[in-house]
Amino acid sequence: MPLNIVRDTKPFIPHDEVFEKFDIDRPGKIIFVGHRLSTAQQMRCLVRKISLYGAQLEVSPSLSVPKNFFLEILGIRDEIGCTLIRREEEKVTVGFNMLIDADFLHHVIRVSFDSNH
Template sequence: MPLETVHEQLRLRHPKRSFVPYRLDKPGFITPIGHHLSTAQRYTCLVRSISSAGAAISINKALELPENFYLEIQGIRDGIPCTEFKREGEDMTVRFNMFLDTDFLNLVLGRTVPAQDD
């Protein structure tokens, strides 16, 4: 499921922001947000592609999730707060609750950014 549907809505409100989707195909984890913000369970997924606004992931189609959850990408310490946008079988498109910073997106993609001298 492509991210273009998420990007179409956001381009109108944020015309200067880039919404380039990047192929990732990395394992990840979904941590549902429960009662009193508890995070007791964790489920595996595959992050197919990612942009600054959202991600396309594959998950077990029988898994029932709340609308909001954290997406963790293997090798990245921080979870990303998400909201389910669309789901069809094993394919889910999620929208990030805030845009990813360029440096964080580069970290997720495994890109090295040269250090700048101040």
């Protein structure tokens, strides 16, 4: 499965739309970054799509999402540093603080595929 960048990029296309997205529909957690980087507070989410650049999450519309947080995907040990890009009711678009490794993305997609089949 290729991890392609959409080459027909125009200056007005948001960065989160440039990278190919993959449906994973995995449960996840938003882990708040508190005082002195404490991570005591968290909320559940559903990770709908993921790319090298970021992810689309689904969160209860009644909950507020912090500007910066860690994302944990069920079945994946690593936490990913994220920044909120935009929110439209329950749909939350985040950018990763740095592009994730292509091998890590393959692993996330494989774990999601294996658990759904």
